[in-house]
Amino acid sequence: MNAILFDANECVGCKACVYACTSENELPDSDEDRLSDRRFTVLEEIDEDEEWYLRRMCMHCVDPSCASACPVGALKKTDLGPVVYDFDKCIGCRYCMVACPFNIPRYEWDSMTPRVRKCQMCRERVAEGKSTACAEACPTGATKFGERSALIAEAWQRIDSAPDAYARHVYGEKEAGGTCVLIIGPQGVMDALNPNIPDGPLPHRTWFVLSQIPAAVAVVGAGLVGVNWIIQRRMKLGDVTTTETREPTEGGAS
Amino acid sequence: MIAAKRLLDQPWRMIGWLCVVAGLYATYVRFTRGLGASTNLSDDFPWGLWVGFDVVCGVGLAAGGFTISAIVYIFRLEKYRPIARPAVLAAFVGYLMVVGGLLFDLGHPWRLWHPLVMWNHHSVMFEVSWCVTLYTIVLTLEVSSLVFERLRWLRANRRIHMIILPLTLAAVLLSMLHQSSLGSLFLLVPGRLHALWYSPLLPLHFFVSAMAVGCAMTIVESNLSARAFGRCVEADVLDGVARIAAALLGVYLVLRVGDLVVRGVITQLWPLNPAGLFFLAEILLGAAIPMVLFSMGRIRRNTKWLYHTGQLAVIGFVVGRLNVSVTGFEMTAGKTYIPAWTEFAVTAMLVTIGIKVFYLAAKHLPVFEEDHDASLRSRRWRAEMDQQAGSLPNASSVAPAGLLAPEEQVSNERFQPI
Numbered sequence: 001m002n003a004i005l006f007d008a009n010e011c012v013g014c015k016a017c018v019y020a021c022t023s024e025n026e027l028p029d030s031d032e033d034r035l036s037d038r039r040f041t042v043l044e045e046i047d048e049d050e051e052w053y054l055r056r057m058c059m060h061c062v063d064p065s066c067a068s069a070c071p072v073g074a075l076k077k078t079d080l081g082p083v084v085y086d087f088d089k090c091i092g093c094r095y096c097m098v099a100c101p102f103n104i105p106r107y108e109w110d111s112m113t114p115r116v117r118k119c120q121m122c123r124e125r126v127a128e129g130k131s132t133a134c135a136e137a138c139p140t141g142a143t144k145f146g147e148r149s150a151l152i153a154e155a156w157q158r159i160d161s162a163p164d165a166y167a168r169h170v171y172g173e174k175e176a177g178g179t180c181v182l183i184i185g186p187q188g189v190m191d192a193l194n195p196n197i198p199d200g201p202l203p204h205r206t207w208f209v210l211s212q213i214p215a216a217v218a219v220v221g222a223g224l225v226g227v228n229w230i231i232q233r234r235m236k237l238g239d240v241t242t243t244e245t246r247e248p249t250e251g252g253a254s
Numbered sequence: 255m256i257a258a259k260r261l262l263d264q265p266w267r268m269i270g271w272l273c274v275v276a277g278l279y280a281t282y283v284r285f286t287r288g289l290g291a292s293t294n295l296s297d298d299f300p301w302g303l304w305v306g307f308d309v310v311c312g313v314g315l316a317a318g319g320f321t322i323s324a325i326v327y328i329f330r331l332e333k334y335r336p337i338a339r340p341a342v343l344a345a346f347v348g349y350l351m352v353v354g355g356l357l358f359d360l361g362h363p364w365r366l367w368h369p370l371v372m373w374n375h376h377s378v379m380f381e382v383s384w385c386v387t388l389y390t391i392v393l394t395l396e397v398s399s400l401v402f403e404r405l406r407w408l409r410a411n412r413r414i415h416m417i418i419l420p421l422t423l424a425a426v427l428l429s430m431l432h433q434s435s436l437g438s439l440f441l442l443v444p445g446r447l448h449a450l451w452y453s454p455l456l457p458l459h460f461f462v463s464a465m466a467v468g469c470a471m472t473i474v475e476s477n478l479s480a481r482a483f484g485r486c487v488e489a490d491v492l493d494g495v496a497r498i499a500a501a502l503l504g505v506y507l508v509l510r511v512g513d514l515v516v517r518g519v520i521t522q523l524w525p526l527n528p529a530g531l532f533f534l535a536e537i538l539l540g541a542a543i544p545m546v547l548f549s550m551g552r553i554r555r556n557t558k559w560l561y562h563t564g565q566l567a568v569i570g571f572v573v574g575r576l577n578v579s580v581t582g583f584e585m586t587a588g589k590t591y592i593p594a595w596t597e598f599a600v601t602a603m604l605v606t607i608g609i610k611v612f613y614l615a616a617k618h619l620p621v622f623e624e625d626h627d628a629s630l631r632s633r634r635w636r637a638e639m640d641q642q643a644g645s646l647p648n649a650s651s652v653a654p655a656g657l658l659a660p661e662e663q664v665s666n667e668r669f670q671p672i
Contacts, residue, residue: 068377069379069442071377072368072369073372089368089372090361090365091369095439097300098443101443101446103297103298107289107300110291113361114288114289203376206378216431221423224426228329235330
């Protein structure tokens with residue numbers, strides 16, 4: 001599975017990745033510094049003096065919440081790594097946007113045929129065996145494209161070789177069950193990443209409930225049918241007894 | 255002039271018209287300029303009033319339909335039969351409104367059918383859309399019986415009566431699934447929903463509170479119809495419904511508060527903070543106070559108080575559902591979302607249309623007991639029944655004996671109502 005490693009200590013803030021992304025995805029030029037329906041990645045300045053920068057983009061979870069949330073399967077995790085979006089299926093319920101733990105998907109609010117917009121990890125390029133546009137454009141190797149397990153090993157190697165410069169954390173190794181975007185850097189940069197992401201894959205939580213449905217339907221259904229049968233039968237028997245007891249009384253009265 | 259005076263004399267009528275006019279304008283904005291122009295939704299708040307109220311609350315408030323019909327047709331508590339039809343009709347109208355709300359909220363409303371063809375069985379939303387679709391069909395079949403009866407299409411009516419038990423069973427199972435699944439939707443967002451509302455028990459909370467508010471809605475709706483049609487409130491029946499509501503609210507309170515205690519989240523209530531206040535509002539208005547009031551005989555016997563308690567439970571329920579779908583997200587995001595006026599206008603329009611449709615249906619269809627007896631007593635009806643009974647060998651099992659017997663029995667026996 002392919003992945004992207006971002007090393008904040010190597011990044012010089014040139015924004016070559018942002019420009020490459022814009023032209024690769026044919027997005028309009030703009031100076032927006034936050035993710036939007038026209039920006040799939042941004043370079044956020046964390047500390048001006050230290051020249052610390054952080055890339056924001058879709059994390060391409062190994063087990064993505066958005067893909068599990070989508071009722072029509074418009075979002076899918078591909079074997080190669082990218083989490084991709086099929087506009088022709090999308091109904092626009094926006095559950096993917098609610099579901100994403102990293103708050104990444106953006107919506108074309110002003111369009112009459114709105115699309116969900118996010119980084120697709122250059123799906124065509126990756127399918128051709130090329131690296132993503134951002135990784136190719138990066139002059140310092142701060143953004144590196146490669147096999148996920150190899151990149152995790154390399155990330156730890158970089159951390160171990162300069163323990164003072166890096167926080168001992170590969171963001172994305174375990175978060176939300178693992179992601180295909182891995183981030184390392186000094187503590188100051190790592191603090192800017194969302195710490196409230198549980199380690200396990202989130203879709204397991206809904207699947208746990210969904211997988212109980214057949215059993216629940218069978219048990220409750222059988223229970224209701226049984227209860228109804230007993231009640232009906234008792235009512236019928238009750239009717240018989242009342243008529244039986246009533247008839248002699250009526251006869252006696254007349 | 256006269257029309258204007260009539261409007262001024264009836265403030266509710268005027269408010270209704272205002273809602274519809276404003277709603278129509280908002281509809282125009284929504285379908286010509288898109289969601290951005292017609293809502294305050296944003297990438298931080300992709301779901302707002304339309305999902306939070308029209309769908310999440312709407313489905314819950316319509317829960318009276320399956321709760322009461324289960325009590326009557328499965329548990330055979332005959333006492334509640336008079337309110338089964340109004341409850342099913344209210345649920346049907348409620349689900350039509352939910353579908354209406356969805357058409358506004360979906361980015362591509364014309365693709366509403368996609369989940370039926372493009373499957374992702376890992377998605378809670380997929381399951382909800384299937385269940386809501388199937389349950390709306392079940393409700394349509396149940397309500398069609400009223401139309402058949404009104405039109406005197408006896409054969410069609412009889413067919414519905416024959417499948418009433420399987421229909422009710424389907425209604426209960428489908429409702430159980432999607433009422434709880436509305437809660438499961440939020441199981442996916444542990445990091446984004448405030449801990450006071452995120453719980454592994456969300457599906458159970460949603461299911462139990464929906465049944466409880468279904469009972470409360472039935473009480474409210476019975477009182478409103480009694481007023482609108484100058485009928486008597488079914489005091490004895492509603493007394494029982496209130497008891498059931500009290501029991502369900504009790505179960506809900508134990509589940510909800512117990513869950514907070516077990517998870518150790520209850521400490522977040524103190525010192526008082528906005529999230530805690532919203533939670534207290536939901537728990538006190540929607541569960542604790544109505545539970546106490548519903549369990550007091552004095553309240554249950556007083557029609558007016560019972561009505562107000564029902565209203566309180568409904569309001570508290572709405573606060574609770576909005577807490578899960580909107581407030582709980584605001585609290586963690588540290589950002590606020592206040593619906594645009596157009597969002598309120600569309601919601602108000604849908605509610606107004608819903609009330610009007612219920613009123614018209616109740617007026618023209620045999621929904622209440624009296625209509626029933628009245629239609630039974632009509633000579634033409636009885637003649638037709640006799641004819642049908644004569645032509646069909648098995649008719650006596652379907653048509654009650656009273657219809658074929660002398661006149662005095664007619665008032666005691668009723669045609670088996672749905």
